[in-house]
Amino acid sequence: MRNFYKDIVFFFIIFSLLLGDIILFSSLINEFFVHSETIIAGIIGFVGAILGGAITYLGVRLQLSHRDKEVFLSTATVRLDTLSLLDDKYSSFNGSAIVYSSYKQYMDAEHRILQTDRLIGEVIETIQQDRKVLMEVMGYSEFKEIINIKDSLYGMITNFGVQIPLTQDKS
Known part of the structure; x- marks a missing residue:
């Protein structure tokens, strides 16, 4: 969960930097171009694509993390049961060795x-x-x-x- 918060902070910093750049560039565009509505619409579309990609990335990461936990939980019981049976089997050999040595x-x-x-x-x-x-x-x-x-x-x-x-x- 800690990595999740680090990712959010990372994306927030990136988004803030991009937003600052967009504000700076939009003011420069307003100074240099007369018909700036299409350029501003393009920039808004670009920001939307970046936000969409970031949200998709976070969603995929959460899904993979959840899937890993599901797989672990579904196999953990069987593995622990099998390891317990193996431990019992090999512990009997240890008991016999102790008897022979004592x-x-x-x-x-x-x-x-x-x-x-x-x-x-x-x-x-x-x-x-x-x-x-x-x-x-x-x-x-x-x-x-x-x-x-x-x-x-x-x-x-x-x-x-x-x-x-x-x-x-x-x-």
Whole structure:
């Protein structure tokens, strides 16, 4: 809304300058030309065209701003619901990782490594399955960050020599 007022002030200043110019030029025209009615009518038409263009510009700007708000509001509910479901899904992986790390004194190292590798494999597989949904609800930079995390997790698994039957999908 603040830009709207700036635009109004900007157009008011422009209009005032043009009006001052018109008054100055009309007095000069009256001095130099005898039949000044047609020239004054032309100037009035010119000012009317400028005002019409300014009003049209403001109307189009308001319409585009309103349309952007409508599109955002119509998609915001669906996006927030989808992001909430994804958050619940990926939070469960975080809970499992916390359980594995807090019970390390009760598990032998080999069993903990196998459980952790299985969990990482599930995370990678879930990211691959949810790829289309992630692309729809996230921006490009956030989606790219998730793909980078998936690739680094895949690299961790392959560096430890554990074979998980996944297809490496470079995005």
